[in-house]
Amino acid sequence: MTASDDVRSGGGGAGSRLRRLVTPEGVDLRLRIGDAGERAGAFILDITFLALALGACTLVAWVLTAALFLSPRPEMAQAMAAIWLLGFFVVSNAYFIVFELGPRAATPGKRIMGLRVAARDGGRLTAEAVFARNAMREIEVFLPLQFIGASAAGAVDPIAGALVLLGLVWSGLFALFPLLNRDRLRVGDLVAGTWVVKAPRGRLSADLLDALQRGREQPLAFTAEQAGAYGVKELHVLEDVLRRRDSRTMEAVAQRIRARIGWRAVEAEGDEAFLDAYYASLRARLERRLLFGHRRRDKFDAG
Amino acid sequence: MTGPSGDVQLDSRRFRAEREAHWRRLEVILGKAERGSPASLADEELLAIPVLYRVALSSLSVARATSLDHTLVDYLESLATRAYFFVYGARARLGERLAQFFVETWPASVKAFWRETLICAAVLFGAALVGFLLVAGDAGWYGAIVPARLAEGRDPTTTTAALREVLYGGGGQNSLALTASYVFTNNAGVAIWAFALGFAFCIPTLLLLAGNGLTVGALVALYASRGLAVPLGGWLLVHGATELFAVILGGAAGLRIGWRVMFPGERTRLDAAAAAGRAAAGVLAGVVVMLIFAGLLEGFARQLVTSDLARYAIAATTLAAWLGYFYLPRRRRGIR
Numbered sequence: 001m002t003a004s005d006d007v008r009s010g011g012g013g014a015g016s017r018l019r020r021l022v023t024p025e026g027v028d029l030r031l032r033i034g035d036a037g038e039r040a041g042a043f044i045l046d047i048t049f050l051a052l053a054l055g056a057c058t059l060v061a062w063v064l065t066a067a068l069f070l071s072p073r074p075e076m077a078q079a080m081a082a083i084w085l086l087g088f089f090v091v092s093n094a095y096f097i098v099f100e101l102g103p104r105a106a107t108p109g110k111r112i113m114g115l116r117v118a119a120r121d122g123g124r125l126t127a128e129a130v131f132a133r134n135a136m137r138e139i140e141v142f143l144p145l146q147f148i149g150a151s152a153a154g155a156v157d158p159i160a161g162a163l164v165l166l167g168l169v170w171s172g173l174f175a176l177f178p179l180l181n182r183d184r185l186r187v188g189d190l191v192a193g194t195w196v197v198k199a200p201r202g203r204l205s206a207d208l209l210d211a212l213q214r215g216r217e218q219p220l221a222f223t224a225e226q227a228g229a230y231g232v233k234e235l236h237v238l239e240d241v242l243r244r245r246d247s248r249t250m251e252a253v254a255q256r257i258r259a260r261i262g263w264r265a266v267e268a269e270g271d272e273a274f275l276d277a278y279y280a281s282l283r284a285r286l287e288r289r290l291l292f293g294h295r296r297r298d299k300f301d302a303g
Numbered sequence: 304m305t306g307p308s309g310d311v312q313l314d315s316r317r318f319r320a321e322r323e324a325h326w327r328r329l330e331v332i333l334g335k336a337e338r339g340s341p342a343s344l345a346d347e348e349l350l351a352i353p354v355l356y357r358v359a360l361s362s363l364s365v366a367r368a369t370s371l372d373h374t375l376v377d378y379l380e381s382l383a384t385r386a387y388f389f390v391y392g393a394r395a396r397l398g399e400r401l402a403q404f405f406v407e408t409w410p411a412s413v414k415a416f417w418r419e420t421l422i423c424a425a426v427l428f429g430a431a432l433v434g435f436l437l438v439a440g441d442a443g444w445y446g447a448i449v450p451a452r453l454a455e456g457r458d459p460t461t462t463t464a465a466l467r468e469v470l471y472g473g474g475g476q477n478s479l480a481l482t483a484s485y486v487f488t489n490n491a492g493v494a495i496w497a498f499a500l501g502f503a504f505c506i507p508t509l510l511l512l513a514g515n516g517l518t519v520g521a522l523v524a525l526y527a528s529r530g531l532a533v534p535l536g537g538w539l540l541v542h543g544a545t546e547l548f549a550v551i552l553g554g555a556a557g558l559r560i561g562w563r564v565m566f567p568g569e570r571t572r573l574d575a576a577a578a579a580g581r582a583a584a585g586v587l588a589g590v591v592v593m594l595i596f597a598g599l600l601e602g603f604a605r606q607l608v609t610s611d612l613a614r615y616a617i618a619a620t621t622l623a624a625w626l627g628y629f630y631l632p633r634r635r636r637g638i639r
Contacts, residue, residue, distance in 0.1 A: 021387075023383075023387055025360050027360045027383070029384050031384065085481070088488075089487075103389070103392070104337050116388070120577065123391070124392060125392065127400065128582070128584040129581055131585075132584030133580075135495050136499050136502065136580075137499075138496055139500060139503065191502060191577065192577065192584070193574075193578070199385070200381040201381060201385070202374075202381035204327075207319060207375070232371055235371055236373045239372070283313065283315075287313055290369055
């Protein structure tokens with residue numbers, strides 16, 4: 001039994017990206033796995049950063065080497081070349097490993113896309129796992145590239161061409177592996193026992209009720225029937241509308257709510273004020289019912 | 304239920320007001336910890352993290368059950384997740400971890416891979432034998448086996464004197480450091496390839512090893528035909544004892560992964576692959592260290608030491624050292 005088994009049976013419905021991760025304290029954190037687009041975006045960003053860094057280093061090495069050749073000790077140029085060769089190898093291999101071993105467990109590209117690497121079993125992310133998932137990049141990226149390179153090199157011979165094509169299909173399977181499973185695991189993730197999850201850095205915005213509290217002296221009063229016309233789903237939609245404060249949307253929403261609950265507009269009543277007041281009443285009613293164990297999912301939910 | 308909404312005093316609001324300061328504090332500490340190292344935190348902050356983490360978790364449970372402010376629930380989810388990864392993340396010191404790796408983890412995992420290691424060694428040396436026999440029988444095979452890129456002008460048409468020059472010359476115009484670093488990056492690439500290809504059901508790893516074996520065998524046959532077998536052995540084994548061992552171990556690591564993916568045993572395929580992958584990655588990390596060593600031997604020792612006897616002595620010593628380090632039984636450190 002492992003966490004990944006749990007996840008398979010639990011988590012959201014089919015096609016959902018939510019996965020269960022129960023902490024030792026017994027709370028399900030409901031991790032969201034990164035989708036293919038985010039993963040690809042992060043990889044492209046990382047490759048770009050890596051290319052820029054390596055390009056800059058190479059440029060510096062060239063300038064230094066040229067300078068050393070003209071200096072009284074030209075043999076130093078060879079040492080420079082040795083340092084460059086080693087540096088190239090170390091940087092291109094260590095980039096992913098060092099960043100993923102850091103406290104955020106993410107490369108810069110992943111950070112920008114809001115992703116991080118985590119162990120699938122919910123345990124610690126070990127150095128071995130990070131090492132394994134990055135060593136596997138060899139067959140996921142460079143193997144297909146080699147076959148593409150071979151085909152570009154111009155295999156005129158039809159048999160050789162067919163072989164290259166076969167190789168491309170075979171290695172393409174590794175490159176496209178994340179698209180073939182629902183956890184978006186790449187080969188490296190599979191071998192290392194890791195996966196890539198969203199690491200949202202949520203900001204705590206003000207409670208909408210605070211804003212309401214300040215502004216109003218003569219609040220609107222709703223009957224129990226009016227305040228109970230909707231469920232949780234509509235409340236959340238209303239919350240989003242109110243946080244966005246787009247006047248045209250608010251006007252449309254206010255009209256629909258007024259129509260549904262049969263509200264007769266008080267004189268000089270603004271749409272915004274009406275929605276604020278209605279949000280407070282609806283949330284108060286739904287939360288009170290929630291305390292008694294009734295969770296009204298949406299307006300069609302009779303319970 | 305028509306209470307004036309001017310004085311809405313929901314439980315969910317009170318709940319938030321009472322705990323918000325804790326959440327904010329946790330957020331600040333986590334931000335600090337994620338930016339720098341845990342060492343940048345004050346003692347009291349470090350001590351506060353587990354407590355605040357549990358506050359966040361319990362807040363999350365309560366909020367899910369009672370609050371309908373969904374930005375609040377989202378915020379708590381992300382906060383609790385961040386704190387979880389920090390609290391249960393890896394935090395051993397780098398020095399300690401390295402020491403543990405070289406004293407215990409690495410030799411133990413290499414030892415555990417003895418079966419795969421034997422298979423890889425058999426494939427490599429078997430292929431070398433085949434390469435030797437082929438070229439010894441018909442020198443025409445040499446061109447087919449050794450790619451021109453690797454031959455570096457050494458082929459059946461080369462004069463004996465020129466072949467000898469390669470063995471004892473100082474490595475041409477390239478400096479020792481350059482040779483060493485080139486050799487290291489090249490071989491480390493091969494070892495990582497051997498590891499990664501293992502996932503494709505072992506076969507490509509074995510092919511890679513066999514290909515390298517063939518090349519070596521062909522080279523030996525070429526030199527043997529001129530009576531230079533013994534000097535070549537010294538030239539190859541100075542670093543080869545370490546380098547071939549490292550490539551064999553890299554192949555063994557790959558083989559283990561492919562084998563477990565094919566035959567997971569009692570575990571699920573996914574779990575078996577993950578367990579094998581982590582163990583194999585431990586072996587591979589050590590292999591990279593071995594290859595640094597081999598690169599130094601090839602770049603410096605081979606060019607500076609030109610006596611056959613000394614070369615064989617170095618080869619025998621390094622091989623014995625590796626074998627002893629990996630396979631000699633050692634006392635277990637207490638029972639944990």
